[in-house]
Amino acid sequence: MLSRARLPVIGTPVVAVALGLAACGSPPAEPTAAPPPASAPQAMTRPVTPASGDPVWHYEGPEGPTQWATLSPKFAACGEGRSQSPIEISKPSPGTAPDLRMKFPPAALRIVHHEHMADGINNGHTIQINYPGADALNLGEDSYQLVQYHFHAPSEHTVSGAHFPMEMHFVHTAADGRLAVVAVFIEQGAENAAFAPVWANLPSRKGVETHLPAVEVDVDALLPSVRTSYRYDGSLTTPPCTEGVKWVVMTTPIALSPGQIAAFTTLVNHNNRPVQPLNERTVVVDAVSETAAGS
Numbered sequence: 001m002l003s004r005a006r007l008p009v010i011g012t013p014v015v016a017v018a019l020g021l022a023a024c025g026s027p028p029a030e031p032t033a034a035p036p037p038a039s040a041p042q043a044m045t046r047p048v049t050p051a052s053g054d055p056v057w058h059y060e061g062p063e064g065p066t067q068w069a070t071l072s073p074k075f076a077a078c079g080e081g082r083s084q085s086p087i088e089i090s091k092p093s094p095g096t097a098p099d100l101r102m103k104f105p106p107a108a109l110r111i112v113h114h115e116h117m118a119d120g121i122n123n124g125h126t127i128q129i130n131y132p133g134a135d136a137l138n139l140g141e142d143s144y145q146l147v148q149y150h151f152h153a154p155s156e157h158t159v160s161g162a163h164f165p166m167e168m169h170f171v172h173t174a175a176d177g178r179l180a181v182v183a184v185f186i187e188q189g190a191e192n193a194a195f196a197p198v199w200a201n202l203p204s205r206k207g208v209e210t211h212l213p214a215v216e217v218d219v220d221a222l223l224p225s226v227r228t229s230y231r232y233d234g235s236l237t238t239p240p241c242t243e244g245v246k247w248v249v250m251t252t253p254i255a256l257s258p259g260q261i262a263a264f265t266t267l268v269n270h271n272n273r274p275v276q277p278l279n280e281r282t283v284v285v286d287a288v289s290e291t292a293a294g295s
């Protein structure tokens with residue numbers, strides 16, 4: 001397992017994206033905290049139900065990744081696609097890419113543990129944090145809204161042949177339905193206070209979205225301070241494996257403590273699709289502007 005990977009920045013410093021998770025085991029112990037004031041907004045829950053007739057898929061067994069394309073005609077791209085994700089990142093090319101700007105304002109926590117669902121972005125087995133939506137990412141002239149972020153363990157993308165313990169995906173959508181994903185590698189290190197609001201509320205119950213209006217997450221603080229990224233064109237990493245996804249993979253990982261990683265992998269683990277052939281694609285590396293999207 002790779003604890004810290006770096007690739008040399010070739011030429012001008014550049015991207016990546018993905019989706020999906022599998023859950024099992026017992027939840028981490030609930031943190032002790034004083035009850036909120038009577039006037040504080042209370043947590044609200046709602047059931048999340050799978051789309052009717054949606055094909056069942058998993059990360060192992062007869063419905064695992066090697067069989068996804070056979071499970072439904074909707075999943076044909078999982079086997080026939082030539083621009084699939086994730087990929088191995090080992091030889092980024094010098095080049096230029098559309099200017100990318102991102103800024104994520106804090107938002108109230110909306111968290112759900114999916115066992116299996118489809119909602120236009122089929123993300124299978126996952127713990128996902130839904131985002132209320134704002135123009136948080138500009139890719140050249142194109143504007144995308146952050147709609148959700150979620151985690152994989154171990155990482156889906158590899159660097160020089162090695163996985164990171166985890167990978168975080170920020171899934172964005174444009175007004176016309178096109179997708180862009182920002183991926184962040186997670187390595188083992190010191191405890192990360194920015195994740196405390198999420199980790200204190202990791203749900204063990206599947207199929208229920210919990211809205212915690214009194215819990216605010218500083219989404220921008222979840223990102224690495226060094227904003228260079230690998231960029232390439234890829235796909236969803238879960239069925240239906242739709243291509244045309246703009247991937248931005250941050251070159252610098254963030255750290256979580258061993259306890260924080262274990263708290264997640266106790267619930268969700270081995271929800272990573274194997275790396276896919278690069279084929280004729282290239283991976284470039286470039287810088288991310290520090291200015292807010294839309295400014």
